[in-house]
Amino acid sequence: VTVSDFSERDLIARFQRHLAPPPDWLLVGIGDDAAVVETERNRAEVLTVDGVVDGIHFDRAFVPPDAIGHRALAVNLSDLAAMGAKPRLALVAMALPAEFPVGDFDAIACGLATLASTYGLHVVGGNLTRTPGPLSIDVTVVGTVKPRQALRRSGARAGDDLYVTGSIGGAAAGLEMLRDFANTTATGGRAAVSLGDSSCVARYLRPDPRVRIGTLLGRNRVASACMDLSDGLADAVRQLAAASGVGARLDGAALPIEPAARDWFASRGVDPLTAAVTRGDDYELLIAVRPRLKRQLAAVIRHADVPLTRVGVCTPLPHAEDPVTIDGQPMSSGYSHFR
């Protein structure tokens, strides 16, 4: 049974079944030309849109549909977290191939709605369309923040310490494991990994957006700059440094590389450090903190649900071509979408 067996209205109704009851502030919900919402007093709004496309950001061959729904929202929540914003609402635009199984459609809705309810976010609207191309999902999210508590990329100064939440490299290793598993089993071989056991696979399939520590950092005004690592640590450090007009020096030995990812890359003859800093899909946060705020940062860490690791320091902008170094070497950049 595919989505072509249903009308657009049927599919919207199926999606809605997974959603929590509408909140008070939703004046007009799904089913009209647009949603109408009350705004929150004394808060600025934080808005972002991000999309996932089958064959580019995931592969239906080895990513289950509920994980696709989870990821489509998680990448956006990560952007809100990086601004210190509390998630509020989302709009979901899906382009579906005609032969797309309706069971997979339901599972996408379920994965997305489950993550939404974890963060108290409500899906207020969306759009469904056919496509002659691959499945793709664009999610727009709106969060709220006190205007002076929004975390930008541009506030770092020379001397600020750089921290990373959680661990890096896990998602990239998990993606390789899944690909390997899909290829091996497709050719009738025995897979090298048991997927259920791997923390890396879980990191890839169901990234945890760092919403809690992001809002804590904003509220306590501890971070001078913040951004997320969607395109890898190397790319994030470069961008934060460029936006702030500083250089950065990272300490390779300090990086919180996921142990299972380190082993995986080493076993493949790939340098774990390079893989961990250049590959994407780690939805962690990179944070710059003035050294004098160390004590306030410690208080945030005590209340956070994820560890924070010091990985380097911001420097004055050097005269050399590459303003960002790791262990003294210019750092190769991350994933680039088009080139």
Added chain:
Amino acid sequence: VTVSDFSERDLIARFQRHLAPPPDWLLVGIGDDAAVVETERNRAEVLTVDGVVDGIHFDRAFVPPDAIGHRALAVNLSDLAAMGAKPRLALVAMALPAEFPVGDFDAIACGLATLASTYGLHVVGGNLTRTPGPLSIDVTVVGTVKPRQALRRSGARAGDDLYVTGSIGGAAAGLEMLRDFANTTATGGRAAVSLGDSSCVARYLRPDPRVRIGTLLGRNRVASACMDLSDGLADAVRQLAAASGVGARLDGAALPIEPAARDWFASRGVDPLTAAVTRGDDYELLIAVRPRLKRQLAAVIRHADVPLTRVGVCTPLPHAEDPVTIDGQPMSSGYSHFR
């Protein structure tokens, strides 16, 4: 030169060149993890997302890229108009095939930005991604409205008059003309229409969202229900009637069918009335008005930039299966996305 010759950042910069200077209320614009905006006091927010996909909603073979950009935003502004909302901001998510010409990308940005500035709407963010599929654009728009002035689909009562803005059928005829022109010239023949002359082609390529009359109707609280005609008049009347729990009776002779479209369909042996009510792409508004508000409606019409035509009346919900009739006959329904 294609988009693959550029980085994502280069493309974002190219897009930005077409945008108006950022408004005061935009606290953080393009270039951070998300946009941060001040909300408007005493206003509710109206949010919607809609998408266009090459091969489904338009065809790059005969729709120029600036018209694609125009359309991608116009379909959303039409939804805001149908709610009585004033456009405020948009987020633009584009999926680009690798071989997409960068000149066409610029033209899309130009078409979208030109329409945005017409309505004082600012593009505050977006997303660009590659796709192995066709070009697609999802636009999310946010507008503002006084909470009690939002126009819903559900407020019509039996006895309310039904009105339509502008004219219908033009866009559908224009689409056929463009297809015909593309086919004829591709096979070396001489096209039957001179495209530059046709009002229908212009209606298809550059729909005018009915923002002005939508906000006037909201502000004057004249409409008991309103929605836009994106999927055709038949579909809109059905949906408005269903949401309001009424039936509807349309008068075929009263319908404001675009004269050039009437001629075109007749010359093709297609019933102009059927074509005009069942085909989509007319971004007009369908409005229900209590008969006692006729004088207030006349005042709105005097200030509007588009004519309004009475096309029928809402009735009590009949016992028959089809609650919507035209000239006494059950009305066939409009375009359905999936089935």
